[in-house]
Amino acid sequence: MHRLFPFLQWVPELRRREIWRSDVVAGVTVAAVIIPQSMAYARLAGLPAVYGLYAAFIPPVVAALWGSSRHLATGPVAMASLISATTVGTLAAADGDSYMAYSILLALMVGVIRLLMGVLRLGNLVNFLSAPVVIGFANAAAIVIATSQLSNVLGVRAESGQYHYQTVINVVGAAVAGIHSPSLGIAALAAAILVGLRRRYGKILVAVAVTTLCSWALGFDGEVVGDIPRGLPSIRLPRIDFDIVPQLLTGAMVLTLIGLMEAMSIAKTIATKSKQHIDVNQELIGQGMANLVGSLFQGYAVSGSFSRSAINYDTGAATGFSSVVCSLVVMATLLFLTPLLYHLPQATLAVIIILAVLSLIRVKPLLVAWRVSRADGATAVVTFVVTLAFAPQLHIGIFTGVLLSIGQYLFRTMRPHVAYLARHPDGPLVDADAHGLALDQRIAIIRFDGRLYFGASSFFEDKVLEVVSRLPDLRYIIIDAGGINRLDATGEQTLRRVVEDLRAIDVEVYFTRAKQQFVEVLERSGAIDYIGRDHFFDWNQQALEHLWDQMEPAYRARCPLNVPTPQAESGSWMI
Structure with a gap:
């Protein structure tokens, strides 16, 4: 009512x-x-x-x-x-x-x-x-x-x-x-x-x-309002x-x-x-x-x-x-x-x-x-x-x-912020390029801050392949998916293709901090089984622990991504 x-x-x-x-x-x-x-x-x-x-x-x-x-x-x-x-x-x-x-x-x-x-x-x-x-x-x-x-x-x-x-x-x-x-x-x-x-309030009336x-x-001879019809307007x-x-x-x-x-x-x-x-x-x-x-x-x-x-x-x-x-x-x-x-x-x-x-x-x-x-x-x-x-x-x-x-919006969504993460001396994972930090040669962590849809899929693929070309000894890529709010059909196909192409050169792809809507799309398409359910982790540190367990024991100690402080994991997502 x-x-x-x-x-x-x-x-x-x-x-x-x-x-x-x-x-x-x-x-x-x-x-x-x-x-x-x-x-x-x-x-x-x-x-x-x-x-x-x-x-x-x-x-x-x-x-x-x-x-x-x-x-x-x-x-x-x-x-x-x-x-x-x-x-x-x-x-x-x-x-x-x-x-x-x-x-x-x-x-x-x-x-x-x-x-x-x-x-x-x-x-x-x-x-x-x-x-x-x-x-x-x-x-x-x-x-x-x-x-x-x-x-x-x-x-x-x-x-x-x-x-x-x-x-x-x-x-x-x-x-x-x-x-x-x-x-x-x-x-x-x-x-x-x-x-x-x-x-x-009354000065206009004054x-x-x-x-x-x-x-x-004064007999003003300029233009005046003149006759204004008296009465209410007729309804028509x-x-x-x-x-x-x-x-x-x-x-x-x-x-x-x-x-x-x-x-x-x-x-x-x-x-x-x-x-x-x-x-x-x-x-x-x-x-x-x-x-x-x-x-x-x-x-x-x-x-x-x-x-x-x-x-x-x-x-x-x-x-x-x-x-x-x-x-x-x-x-x-x-x-x-x-x-x-x-x-x-x-x-x-x-x-x-x-x-x-x-x-x-x-x-x-x-x-x-x-x-x-x-x-x-x-x-x-x-x-x-x-x-x-x-x-x-x-x-x-x-x-x-x-x-x-609209053009600016499309450009921004087609080219969202992408960060290659490295461990800061204070503990958290941060944008390596922004902080002047070196990347680990065997494990790359990439954070994608935007929707992975048809307009941004090619940009996402280019950024993943860019880190592969930068790191010849690369064996693992961790995609920090915490910033991906939407995944459409084109984005899902791009993920499949990236995983397939990287596996062909012996590089495995893992995902962390994926949101529910992201995972649900992969569930419906069957891509999650193709990628591997064991390739998804809640936190970056969990994924790192898993990868270090698969590598020679000595590498963990010298890995630049290793946690230097107990507080690091709580801030591992920060830039």
């Missing part, structure tokens, strides 16, 4: 006065932020401001009722708005009827995809977006979002280029020819309020109120154009993955503080239903907002009821307050967007990725550059990063 109606877990808590009072305070506070933000993000999405309010009306309630997080604040966000704009912008002119219809259809598609992923429990697909890809994409997208607002801040109009950087160049050229000073002044005033006002009053009182099924659906599919998939990554990152961060369990698949269902139902109320694509979720948590929200309160405030705004927003300058909304996305520009994670792994750092940089270069076609940056990540 709780999976179908997860809100039943927290609804009984509303009987306690302190719970619902905290939720009311949090909901009203978040509403004060989402109302101006949603109008700004709607403009970023290429839609009239009222569509932002529509997207802030129903989706927060639906996401709160069917999601797993009590604090995730769903609604219009910068990233989803930009991706929506770049997806629909290639198919229709901004602000036109077709553009609005396609934006709503895109939200419906995102909702269906997320809902299906949640029902089918495919939440782990988000793992295809590695941290370096997200870092590179988020930084590039933030720059694209911020620079897309320059024309509104400067009060100029410029021709759009095929790529975003061309549009920015055109805007700069138009600004050189002449800036609209009143627009720049309004933008500066809004920025001063947003940056200088110490109060954390900036909107002050600049709207100034616009009305989005216009489904099956010729357009395939063209929106790529954008819908990008929105699904990026939106899920955003929502889960936010939800898990806050859940760590609130000690709440987050179910990825349930959150997918909640986010999917929010977009699906929202599209029936003329809303465009939405996701979780980090800033509003943080405000929701910090102001004391205890349950999803805070999102219900937030939506009620948005509803009241649509019913009664929209005439007051006529004189709201577009420059103010532009500044709200720019300051909101500045937090997405983070250089430190990129530097950390570079220090951790040059390959990861390169992936982040390439994703960043490609996203910037091909904007507004943002999906090219995402797909490039994903392909690079």
Whole structure:
């Protein structure tokens, strides 16, 4: 029952006065932020401001009722708005009827995809977006979002280029020819309020109120929001154009993955503080239903907002009821307050967007990725550059990063770490090459740290034959299989072939520390009998003792692999 109606877990808590009072305070506070933000993000999405309010009306309630997080604040966000704009912008002119219809259809598609992923429990697909890809994409997208607002801040109009950087160049050229000073002044005033006002939660509302009053009182001749239809959105099924659906599919998939990554990152961060369990698949269902139902109320694509979720948590929200309160405030705004927003300058909304996305520009994670792994750092940089270069076609940056990540993963699994072990003076068996130690000439111990599957089998065979060529007097090879987590059919055949080829030159192969799943594969295939059950040992030291018993007695004493301390066996697996 709780999976179908997860809100039943927290609804009984509303009987306690302190719970619902905290939720009311949090909901009203978040509403004060989402109302101006949603109008700004709607403009970023290429839609009239009222569509932002529509997207802030129903989706927060639906996401709160069917999601797993009590604090995730769903609604219009910068990233989803930009991706929506770049997806629909290639198919229709901004602000036109077709553009609005396609934006709503895109939200419906995102909702269906997320809902299906949640029902089918495919939440782990988000793992295809590695941290370096997200870092590179988020930084590039933030720059694209911020620079897309320059024309509104400067009060100029410029021709759009095929790529975003061309549009920015055109805007700069138009600004050189002449800036609209009143627009720049309004933008500066809004920025001063947003940056200088110490109060954390109400400053966006203050900036909107002050600049709207100034616009009305001074007869501001720049661009304003204008007429916003009064009343609630009508319920209607989005216009489904099956010729357009395939063209929106790529954008819908990008929105699904990026939106899920955003929502889960936010939800898990806050859940760590609130000690709440987050179910990825349930959150997918909640986010999917929010977009699906929202599209029936003329809303465009939405996701979780980090800033509003943080405000929701910090102001004391205890349950999803805070999102219900937030939506009620948005509803009241649509019913009664929209005439007051006529004189709201577009420059103010532009500044709200720019300051909101500045937090997405983070250089430190990129530097950390570079220090951790040059390959990861390169992936982040390439994703960043490609996203910037091909904007507004943002999906090219995402797909490039994903392909690079998959390529790196395959390369790493195809060439896992292999160590030739030698006895350290302190006792344990360690990587001989890493510690500058000599190998024993007659017994080699090889540790393979990875899956022995079709992609890595040839590499494994090469490494075994390499030690044979390095040690002409070699008689025994011990394969330390403790790091082999998976063995497939190709890996099993490779093991058979290696054992057979080495026996042909009088070299016997033994296995130690093999995991149960490794042994089970050999049992099912019959390879364990071919290799010999007496060739498997729990520990390296046991295998060594067995081999020394078969060799001349004097060799044990002089063997470099002999244990110099009683503690050696306990650390014999260490590198």
